[in-house]
Amino acid sequence: MAVMKVAVIDYGMGNLRSVARALEHVGAESVVVTDNPAVIQGCSRVVFPGQGAVRDCMSALQAHDLLGVLEQVMADRPFLGICMGMQALMERSEENQGVTALGRFAGTVRHFRALTADNPALKIPHMGWNGVEQSQAHPLWAGIANGERFYFVHSYFVDPRSPDIVYGESEYGGRFAAAIGAENVFATQFHPEKSQQPGLRLLQNFLAWDGQACN
């Protein structure tokens, strides 16, 4: 049987080795951290991590010539976005007076001040372990308790146009989307690779996932 290869897309945005190490820890046979479109194309699963700002993310994707292959793998195989890799899936971000993003999902990326304005004591970035309410069942939640805490660090949050794509919600000033998905794509605002047992379980679920959203 062919070895299942997982691509971790490397476009110079953050600590990708911890994602790769966590995937290996939960049993991925072959994890490639790469910016090579042909190599990504040859993998059966794709993880799209990232940290920082959407503007930098988009220009890095362009500079690494990854937009084409991203569009393809987002359409045809199990795909997991993490943190910036979730935000970049939206249509646009309001940071830097507005940045156009990948547009896989309808909606925008907004600054946390929009949620925390009534409570200035809430510090930004939203950093630490917060509970995630599972708004819909999904194979990636298998074996993970509803309300389980995951590790977050972000100053912007995803505001989807339709609640249909929201799979998990958290609360910081107000409710926001902690996980979204549709078809073969799932994405988390939190870092599963830094969320101890529940995070490792989610990654393990991703490795076992056939890419169908519903059981």
Add this chain to the structure above:
Amino acid sequence: MGLAVRIIPCLDIDDGRVVKGVKFVDIRDAGDPVEIARRYDRAGADEITFLDITASHEDRETLVHVVEAVAAEVFIPLTVGGGIRSIADVRRMLNAGADKVAINTAALRDPDLVREAAERFGSQCIVVAVDAKRVGDDEQNPRWEVFTHGGRKPTGIDAVEWAGRMAAAGAGELLVTSMDRDGTRVGFDNALNRAISEHAGVPLIASGGVGSLQDLVDGVQQGQADAVLAASIFHFGEYTIAEAKAHMADAGIEVRR
């Protein structure tokens, strides 16, 4: 459910071994960093911080290997500080598996380092460590100054103002250590932490002076700390992380359990 206050054991590292100095002088050996990190991860620590306390060039190389070994099996955030002087140092620690680096003295020497590091790697991984000491004797209006060299050298810089400047420059978090309290076991300097919390607006890790579990509660309720850092009360087995969390939860503080 909301965001949990984090409990962060801090491992002071000297040449690959964990130590903890009392007032940075009286140092005892507390063991192997990989084993200790693994134990703390299992015990429910929310993050782990390594501080390289000697930071000679050779020891930094040792620390890179320690971070690599820990990151390979511990899947909670790791912060590394001590001797981070340049963009290259930041990159090396992130590549080794650190999630955040704490910049201390180098930020004072070159305030642009924090801005540049945050632009390059993102604010989420840049922590600025502020070592502060009370100055003057007006109890009603305390003031604090940034000190270096383990609290021996004054800089003339107001600590609260400095913390605000660092947050504005891109620090995603502040690690605030009271040099008056460090090693004393009488509790955090909560007035200091509250002043910085209100001024800077980014998450604050309180450090320096923990002697009891109530000190952790006070750090959150009085100092508005988002995370509490402690070493000796955990390292020498006085309290477990679970006991600390139970005590905090009883006081109405959200913790991860």
